Amino acid sequence: MNISNVATAPAREVDFPERVFDLAKRSLRELNQALHQLTPGSNETAWEVLNPKGSHSVAVGVDQPVAVDVRGSVGYYCGGMNAGGAITVHGSAGPGVGENMMSGSIVVKGDASQYAGATGRGGLLVIEGNASSRCGISMKGIDIVVHGNVGHMSAFMAQSGNLVVLGDAGDALGDSIYEARLFVRGKVGSLGADCIAKEMRPEHLELLQGLLDRAGVTGVKAAEFKRYGSARTLYNFNIDNADAY
Amino acid sequence: MCGIVGLFLKDKALEPKLGSMLSEMLVLLTDRGPDSAGIAIYGGGQKDRAKITVQSPSPSRDFPELATDLGNKIGAKISATIKSTHAVLDVPLAKAEEARAALLELRPSLRVMGAGQSIEIYKEVGLPEAVVERFDVRSMTGTHGIGHTRMATESAVTTLGAHPFSTGADQCLVHNGSLSNHNNVRRELVREGMKFETENDTEVAAAYLSNRMAHGKKLGEALEGTLSDLDGFYTFVVGTKNGFGVVRDPIACKPAVMAETEQYVAFGSEYRALANLPGIENAKVWEPEPATVYFWEH
Numbered sequence: 001m002n003i004s005n006v007a008t009a010p011a012r013e014v015d016f017p018e019r020v021f022d023l024a025k026r027s028l029r030e031l032n033q034a035l036h037q038l039t040p041g042s043n044e045t046a047w048e049v050l051n052p053k054g055s056h057s058v059a060v061g062v063d064q065p066v067a068v069d070v071r072g073s074v075g076y077y078c079g080g081m082n083a084g085g086a087i088t089v090h091g092s093a094g095p096g097v098g099e100n101m102m103s104g105s106i107v108v109k110g111d112a113s114q115y116a117g118a119t120g121r122g123g124l125l126v127i128e129g130n131a132s133s134r135c136g137i138s139m140k141g142i143d144i145v146v147h148g149n150v151g152h153m154s155a156f157m158a159q160s161g162n163l164v165v166l167g168d169a170g171d172a173l174g175d176s177i178y179e180a181r182l183f184v185r186g187k188v189g190s191l192g193a194d195c196i197a198k199e200m201r202p203e204h205l206e207l208l209q210g211l212l213d214r215a216g217v218t219g220v221k222a223a224e225f226k227r228y229g230s231a232r233t234l235y236n237f238n239i240d241n242a243d244a245y
Numbered sequence: 246m247c248g249i250v251g252l253f254l255k256d257k258a259l260e261p262k263l264g265s266m267l268s269e270m271l272v273l274l275t276d277r278g279p280d281s282a283g284i285a286i287y288g289g290g291q292k293d294r295a296k297i298t299v300q301s302p303s304p305s306r307d308f309p310e311l312a313t314d315l316g317n318k319i320g321a322k323i324s325a326t327i328k329s330t331h332a333v334l335d336v337p338l339a340k341a342e343e344a345r346a347a348l349l350e351l352r353p354s355l356r357v358m359g360a361g362q363s364i365e366i367y368k369e370v371g372l373p374e375a376v377v378e379r380f381d382v383r384s385m386t387g388t389h390g391i392g393h394t395r396m397a398t399e400s401a402v403t404t405l406g407a408h409p410f411s412t413g414a415d416q417c418l419v420h421n422g423s424l425s426n427h428n429n430v431r432r433e434l435v436r437e438g439m440k441f442e443t444e445n446d447t448e449v450a451a452a453y454l455s456n457r458m459a460h461g462k463k464l465g466e467a468l469e470g471t472l473s474d475l476d477g478f479y480t481f482v483v484g485t486k487n488g489f490g491v492v493r494d495p496i497a498c499k500p501a502v503m504a505e506t507e508q509y510v511a512f513g514s515e516y517r518a519l520a521n522l523p524g525i526e527n528a529k530v531w532e533p534e535p536a537t538v539y540f541w542e543h
Binding site for chain 1: 266460497498502515516517518519520521529532533535
């Protein structure tokens with residue numbers, strides 16, 4: 001009698017072929033349904049998605065702490081509403097990656113299109129390439145770390161959370177920002193309404209270093225960044241600010 | 246929504262496949278626009294000859310004797326290639342304008358889709374798959390082409406409301422977005438003698454470019470002009486006899502992705518459209534910057 005589970009356990013793809021989803025052969029709906037059916041404590045913790053070829057809504061609505069590796073580039077809204085999943089896109093992501101993420105993580109190995117991490121409430125979104133315009137628009141608690149550059153109007157109306165940019169930021173960074181913290185290592189095209197450069201205090205250096213560590217960034221010091229945030233002059237309507245809205 | 250594709254070939258070996266590549270790209274973006282679809286393909290032009298693509302609501306009445314009648318009327322040898330509701334007339338270049346005027350007299354119900362030395366335009370109401378089947382676009386060869394699948398927002402769902410819009414010889418334009426000052430710009434262009442066939446905002450953009458180029462601007466300069474003169478959201482992809490250009494408005498909320506290899510430059514509203522192109526894995530893939538003109542020429 002063979003009593004050793006460990007010794008006989010084959011590679012997971014063989015053991016659980018249903019956890020490798022080839023989107024050239026199976027539908028996106030099957031994938032997302034299988035992910036949604038996971039229950040707390042499930043052992044099916046590692047998933048792989050092949051041939052995404054720019055598909056929309058890959059791994060949207062994951063709400064268990066499972067890992068999903070997507071081998072290729074995805075379209076709109078990959079990992080949207082993620083709650084606890086660890087999603088890795090081994091390619092680039094289209095518009096709205098990680099939109100309204102609650103917790104967990106999403107790592108994009110390539111570039112991300114517009115409004116990455118929009119309205120995100122928690123979790124960590126890492127873009128290893130560049131992000132496009134409106135990265136972190138209306139972010140509400142998410143942490144976003146971009147290894148490259150971000151486009152114009154990033155962190156527009158950001159309310160809470162942290163946006164870390166190792167490269168440059170485009171025009172109108174942090175336009176109409178509330179309480180989110182923006183850390184940029186490179187140049188900023190221009191600052192949006194009510195967004196100002198702020199002092200980097202010890203607690204910010206510590207916070208930033210923690211984010212860099214969690215995002216797997218090495219060889220970069222927190223002291224190389226500048227901090228930006230809200231001047232808080234738009235909190236209450238003031239006729240003298242009318243031009244700034 | 247709307248979906249745009251464009252493909253500009255650098256490698257002549259791919260030219261026989263242009264129609265099939267462009268068709269596949271367009272069909273992949275079907276769910277961005279179910280109202281109509283169209284494609285413009287550049288290729289097969291001959292020196293001293295021009296092509297006029299015409300569309301008829303009743304091809305069995307308009308097309309059978311069209312080449313003979315037109316030939317007699319303008320005194321030239323003319324041939325016609327008929328594909329469903331469209332016919333491409335091959336006319337002497339020197340008589341192209343005369344032929345166009347004569348067409349309107351001979352067959353008042355005909356609509357000219359486009360004209361030039363190498364451009365052919367096919368567009369109809371319906372899904373991309375139906376349109377490329379109907380006109381056998383997959384078998385077409387050429388050097389470059391653009392395509393569009395439309396979600397109608399600014400004007401009626403009709404054949405004429407489909408893209409591409411061609412308002413000058415060998416020029417055409419497809420558009421994703423909507424213009425908010427198109428009525429004003431149209432009035433200004435009408436004052437300058439431009440003619441319009443539809444209420445469509447995209448036709449205004451196409452006519453704007455044709456008008457500026459007729460005033461001696463290069464395509465790149467004309468595209469720059471859209472940034473200050475056209476108000477609204479737009480991604481334009483344009484074709485000329487030898488060239489292929491892209492511009493997005495300064496807000497750039499309409500999606501766009503481009504890919505370039507040694508064999509081609511490709512444009513898609515989404516990466517999906519590019520995912521099956523040869524060598525895409527190693528292509529340079531990027532999002533065109535807002536308010537920036539991109540342009541390639543043979």
